[in-house]
Amino acid sequence: MYQEERIEEILNMLEQQQRIRVEDVCEAFDVSRDTARRDLVKLSERGEIVRVHGGAMLPKRPERLHYKERLAQANEEKQRIGKLAASFIKNQDSVIFDTSTTVQSLIRYMEVESVTAVTNSVYAAELLSDTSADIHLLGGQLNKEQRFLYGPSVLEKLEDFRTDKAFVGTLGISEEGLSSYHEEDGYVKKKMIQRADEVIVVADHSKMERYGFYTFSSLEEVDVVVTDKEPSSRMKDVFEQYAVTWITAD
Numbered sequence: 001m002y003q004e005e006r007i008e009e010i011l012n013m014l015e016q017q018q019r020i021r022v023e024d025v026c027e028a029f030d031v032s033r034d035t036a037r038r039d040l041v042k043l044s045e046r047g048e049i050v051r052v053h054g055g056a057m058l059p060k061r062p063e064r065l066h067y068k069e070r071l072a073q074a075n076e077e078k079q080r081i082g083k084l085a086a087s088f089i090k091n092q093d094s095v096i097f098d099t100s101t102t103v104q105s106l107i108r109y110m111e112v113e114s115v116t117a118v119t120n121s122v123y124a125a126e127l128l129s130d131t132s133a134d135i136h137l138l139g140g141q142l143n144k145e146q147r148f149l150y151g152p153s154v155l156e157k158l159e160d161f162r163t164d165k166a167f168v169g170t171l172g173i174s175e176e177g178l179s180s181y182h183e184e185d186g187y188v189k190k191k192m193i194q195r196a197d198e199v200i201v202v203a204d205h206s207k208m209e210r211y212g213f214y215t216f217s218s219l220e221e222v223d224v225v226v227t228d229k230e231p232s233s234r235m236k237d238v239f240e241q242y243a244v245t246w247i248t249a250d
Contacts, residue, residue, distance in 0.1 A: 123147050202225075
């Protein structure tokens with residue numbers, strides 16, 4: 001069995017057992033302890049497991065909060081990030097705003113006289129309606145809890161637009177890319193990124209080196225990350241590898 005095949009089976013074991021020992025890998029695949037350790041090291045480097053003494057476990061995934069709870073969470077950080085991110089928007093820009101509550105924060109700080117806005121967020125559309133923006137709300141199926149629109153009609157309509165910028169939030173940023181809680185939201189974010197000339201990710205420090213259910217973009221597609229604290233040396237190396245500019249809203 002090739003290493004990649006073993007790795008997939010190891011992940012399947014972890015999904016069922018939550019935690020495994022090096023000996024479990026040896027017994028399951030009839031390999032040496034050194035081979036088992038190399039497999040676990042590779043999975044750890046990819047961020048898919050957490051190595052513990054004598055074995056490994058799956059990383060903890062953060063609980064998905066209701067939209068109103070997310071609006072109230074880390075409010076100060078979101079406002080600082082939003083204020084800095086808003087400075088990227090220039091007069092006459094066309095801009096995509098995704099469903100992230102951090103993205104919503106930047107709308108309050110826009111100071112341009114004219115902007116064309118595209119969004120699938122009900123809340124973003126409400127905020128934009130108090131500005132001079134020309135708003136295009138993407139229609140589709142409504143996620144009532146998180147207040148975003150998704151589905152084939154949203155993806156099809158996005159194909160009609162080509163924008164100067166896209167502001168995207170994320171559950172986690174890692175060497176694997178950007179991730180989300182919802183696969184359907186991730187599909188939309190992926191299409192938004194494809195339809196923008198410049199992609200700006202807004203995320204506070206808690207999102208760094210975290211992983212979500214669905215990876216919707218590699219860092220190759222990202223131009224700028226706006227955050228509130230300096231990233232770790234590891235994430236700095238990752239950003240440099242993918243030519244991503246990071247800026248802190250200190």
